[in-house]
Amino acid sequence: MSDTSVGQSDQNSKGPLAKYEPVIGLEIHCQLSTASKLFCACKTDFGALPNQHTCPLCLGLPGVLPVINKTAVDYAIRMALAVGATIRERSVFSRKQYFYPDLPKGFQLTQYDLPYCEHGHLTLDNGRRINIERIHMEEDAGKNIHGDNASYVDLNRAGTPLLEIVSAPEMHSAEEAVDYLRKIHAIVRYLGISDGNMDEGSFRCDVNISLRPRGATKLGTRTEIKNVNSFRNVEKAIAYEIMRQADVLDSGDSIRQATLLFDAASGRTAQMRSKEDAPDYRYFPEPDLGPLYISSDRIKAMAALIPELPEAKKKRFQDDFNIPESDAAQLTEQVELAAFFESVVAKVDGKVAPKIVANWINTEYMREFNNRQSKWAKPILSSDALGELLRYLGEGMISGKIAKTVFEEMLENGQSAKAIIDAKGLVQISDTSEINSVVTDIIAQFPDQVAQHRAGKPKVFSFLVGQVLKVSQGKFNPALVNSSLKDALDGDARNS
């Protein structure tokens, strides 16, 4: 530690990370996709006119009583089961009291000392198990909107059901935190309990982060970065905060506990407020709502509704389709993508190996899907259309190169693979006499290369294959060109 410069960050990531170990915990807020709010019958649709979806209860008017949304509880139970958490038979909603314009009641109903579930876990790609300390249900607040000359309050979101999923502080890098977040995101989407839409704020997270000297066991003072709403921003915010805290510690200062906001434009965190302590909220059990009881029968009924989850699907894809783990992981990250893959595999009907289907989807298809900001509700190409194209490839009607051309054409004009292949005469030529005649021409045209091939020089053969394919404009069946050329060269050798 001979570095005497104060406050100068070492941009080499080895610097702070060699010296300090980051300790990261995530609190994920996930909006449940119920039709109505957690304690009233107001709709939860995104994008309505301001304050369109409100009633006396979510406006905080006196004289109305909350009634819990059964579907929200059912969804919450499914989430608990999906991460192996223990469900409490009796849990309690408490008032978390604070004043904010988007919270007209003056308190938020949330679960405090008795959350409905605890002690879940999941396993990261690197094999590390991350514990989930607790998951609780709570209602969301409204939204303050600040204009040029005035501020407004929109209470459409007030009372929307949320799950808060709290991890143990057990992650040690931005990569681990993002992997954890992606896995939770995939689970809620598979379960169908949330749309997971990060742009609309349905899935967002608070990041707790502290540094401690490598080898130390005691936790350092942490800061909390609020409401980060994309995987990329979580990664950037953590990377920035690690550097910032390392600078502070290197200069001999100590970290002050604080709530921060991440500004995506500048890539920096800034202080929002110093951290209030939990007792300031004066939690107490909601008197207008009895405890929530969850019976073992209800848990069993929910367990029966849990679909195959990402981890299990990934393993099955590896086993059933004989594809590598990395391909299976990519395909199962989104539930719709996994279904799309299976549907294309069914469509090609064994004519193409699933590994080739996986490659096509993970590279060609997803590149265009993302470039065109496509949605699964209306994807760039249906699984039937892609399956048809890949079947022609498998049947040898078109080459891999032509398949890519046809794919692009399909995206541009929406025609079927067959229509494009017919209209442009792209059918692969497997007529051996036609191929043999071009092979003979090429052999005559390149005597030097033919001599080199006979002298045992490798690579010349592929050059000659390339020349034949070039003449055919990519239409000759490459396997047949190979064998024809091989026969011709060997035959010539025998004859001479």
Ligand SMILES: [Zn+2]
């Ligand atoms: Zn309402």
